Amino acid sequence: MFCYQCEETAKNEGCTIKGVCGKTAETANLQDLLVYVLKGISFYGEKLRELGSDTSEEIDVFITKGLFATVTNTNFDSDDFVELIDEAQEIREEVADKFNRLYKEQNGSEYQGSLPPQATWKGSRDEYDDKAFEVGILTTENEDVRSLRELLTYGIKGIAAYNDHAYVLDKKDKEIFNFMQKGLAATLDDSLSADELTGLVLECGEYGVKTMALLDEANTSAYGHPEPTEVNIGVGDRPGILVSGHDLKDFEELLEQTKDTGIDIYTHGEMLPANSYPEFKKYDHLKGNYGGSWWKQKEEFEKFNGPILMTTNCLVPPKDSYKDKVFTTGVVGFDGMTHIADRPEGGSKDFSPVIEAAKNAAAPEELETGIVHGGFAHNTVLSIADKVIEAIQNGDISRFVVMGGCDGRLKNRDYFTDVAKELPENAVILTAGCAKYRYNKLDLGDIGGIPRVLDAGQCNDSYSLVVIAQKLAEAVGVDDINDLPISYDIAWYEQKAVIVLLALLSLGVKGIRLGPRLPAFVSENVLNVLVDKFDIKPTGDAQEDVEAIMAGN
Template sequence: MFCFQCQETAKNTGCTVKGMCGKPEETANLQDLLIFVLKGIAVYGEQLDQMGAADRDNDDFIVESLFATITNAAWDDARFSEAIQEGLRRRDRIRAKFLETYKAKNGRDFDGALPDAATWNGAADTFAEKAKAVGILATGNEDVRSLREMLTIGLKGIAAYADHAAILGFRKPEINAFMHTALASTTRDLSADEMVGLVMKAGETAVATMALLDEANTTTYGHPEISEVNIGVGANPGILISGHDLKDMEELLQQTEGTGVDVYTHGEMLPANYYPAFKKYNHFVGNYGGSWWHQNKEFEAFNGPLLLTTNCLVPLRKDNTYLDRLYTTNVVGYVGATHIPNRPAGGSKDFSALIAQAKQCPPPTELESGAIVGGFAHNQVLALADKVVDAVKSGAIKRFVVMAGCDGRQKTRAYYTEVAEKLPEDTVILTAGCAKYRYNKLQLGDIGGIPRVLDAGQCNDSYSLAVIALKLKEVFGLDDINDLPISYDIAWYEQKAVAVLLALLALGVKGIRLGPTLPGFLSPGVAKVLVEKFDIKPIDTVENDIAAMMAGR
């Protein structure tokens, strides 16, 4: 195996024996082979798009498959093998359509060259060997490999957001068409300029996809509201839901109503507490625990059933007591856990097994008490725009610091807590994603009633932070988003954060600090381009970075 898609990658170079995330070599190789098969589908999909005969039958499959390969999402090799076999069947169907369409348009059979990804017809017993030949290192040139993988990794993040939107019935064919183009491009020899152009197009597509998901979420569940979220526990047994999928949240709340079972959020599901559609449920108690990497301890303490709707699910310790309480759904899979099948057309998922088990479990063990405040998505912040602008003009707010992104278990991530603690009291932190758990329970106060930590929501709600920045640019009459009193100090861990980073670059944001390390998938040559063009920089000491940010550097 060779994997360098997350921030934990060994020696910031690549995991070669076992993933630092816990991913075994066999799983990593099957993920590589699934991506290879998706590229084959995309080769034909791109051709059909260009011939005006677009085939959208594989769009959801591509999105779901890319999502399944994200760090800490799926751990079940059997499901990856099934997806590869399904991908081969789909590729053969779209190939037949391509050949038929080509002949109808050109009056002759197609006789051009096709890449291996579009023609390989391996049986299941050849998967292991083929996977070893088509992984990341199959691209020899370091800079070409870097650009191809940055594009693919960004696509994985885009796919995650597109999947959530599609589940709510929101799709844009141009997003899926770009996925065809981008995946197919990795099978061809392109110039560096062409590859960089595709990476930047991925950033534009990430913006469009996050905007689509924002529309899907707010149309379906209302705009997030400023909310005080309970972090204690009640006396009833409960179900803990983690991940990102709001449709699962809705159906779980509907099915648990009146059962005597409470519902709690965990990790990236915390922002569900901000949506008005969910607040009407009296048995929706609040949030339990912190970010994903604490889950071994927190899942043990919860005592009731645990529902993982998306990443991040970390491997269970051998001495765990909760595998029989662990349920997965959507792209998530784990050997020994109970998987909740996808909802039938026009129907809902069946969470009755979780509810029945919850009734037999004791209430959650209390980890903490009190409340935290969130819900500062773009609609709410723009409603406060006059107050924010006045605070900036009066000098009460000197600077905004965007500290969005991911949390992680490395000790160096204490940096983000220290930055939050040591920033001057005339600064406001804008956040989204699980990075917030490094500082959202600190008592940092407010500025004229404006909390010093404004939590917009999940990682995909980084779109809200972009909307806020663009609105402030308009209000202050600025020509360049980089002239705003905003600094970017981004924490990254996995592929959705890469999509967010590419989105910021596509919006023209420069001077982003990125940590705890620069991505291992950046070759020295590609890193040099990003530094020169966008002034991306690694984090430094807390003191040096705060001084630089306050000086607008």
């Protein structure tokens, strides 16, 4: 195997024996093979659009879910990927047949153009492992081309994750689906120059903005705009179900199915922001948030006592002591865990196995007490824009520091805690994603009633941070958001953070600090381009970085 798509990749070079995330070489290679065939489908999808036709919605959704399944910490089950590769080959042949028929109708002859192997390879299960070994990342020999292709692919994987969440809530945009195929197909085109690939990477960022906006619309139209909320982090004395991941539809259906059962519902990790949506506040048995970031699962899941539902990525391979209490759903998978099937058309998922497991469970073991603040997405912050602007003008707020993104288990992530502690009392942190867990429980106080940590929500809610910056720029009369007193100190871990970064770059944001390590998949030459064009820089010493941030550098 060779995988370097996440920040924790071995030696910041690549995992070659087993993933730091826990996935086996077999699973990693099958994921590569799935992406290989998805690129073949996308090649034909692009050819269809050249003829004035298109792929079906079912195929668009399959590509989206297939890519999402390969995001770090999402699916560890090789059997799932075998099934996906089987289906992907069938779909590719269907799209190829449609293209060939249409081409012959329009041109009077068979298509004679060259076809990449991704569009033609056919194999059975007993050939998958050998083929997967041949089609990995390193087959692109030129390091810079490989870097740009992988940067584009990982950005598209991030789009796939957010697009899937939006689609579940009945929000869809054909242009987003089509760009995903355009980008995947472009990675097969050896004629594209580095400049053309760079342009596609930035276009990917533009579609990242569109996708996050679509998901924001999906979440808020279904559940209302998040409200400032004090979220309980203690526990009650009843059995509970712990819900982790990002899927709000799953969360809603579980809340509905557990009404009046004597079971409390707790959020974990990236599900914390669910506590701030008005529609979820109506459920009295939504108790609050339990624990912290995804990487603490092995300790926290064991102490929870009740069942855990993983709705999306951020699963850590479980310990045997609690493995039988973890349930997966959606694209999440792990060998030996009970999987909750997809909802039937027009219906809901059946969470009764999770509910039954909770009925005889002990109450959660208390980890901590108190509250954390949430609900400061763009609607809330913009509703107090006058107050914020006045605080800026009076000097009460000297700078906003965007510290969104991902958390991770390595010690160097203490940097973000140190930055939060070092920032002066007139600096406000804007955050989204699980990076917040490095500082959201610190007592940092407020500025005239404005909390010094404004939590916009999940990682996709980085869109809220963009909206806030754009609206503040309009309000204070500057044309360029880089002229605002806002600095960006971003933590990354996996592919959703990649699309957040590309989205910021597509909007022209400059001077982003990125860490705790720069991506292993970005070559030196590609990094130089990003530095020259966008002034991207690595995180460094926390105190020195804070001094530079407060000086506007």
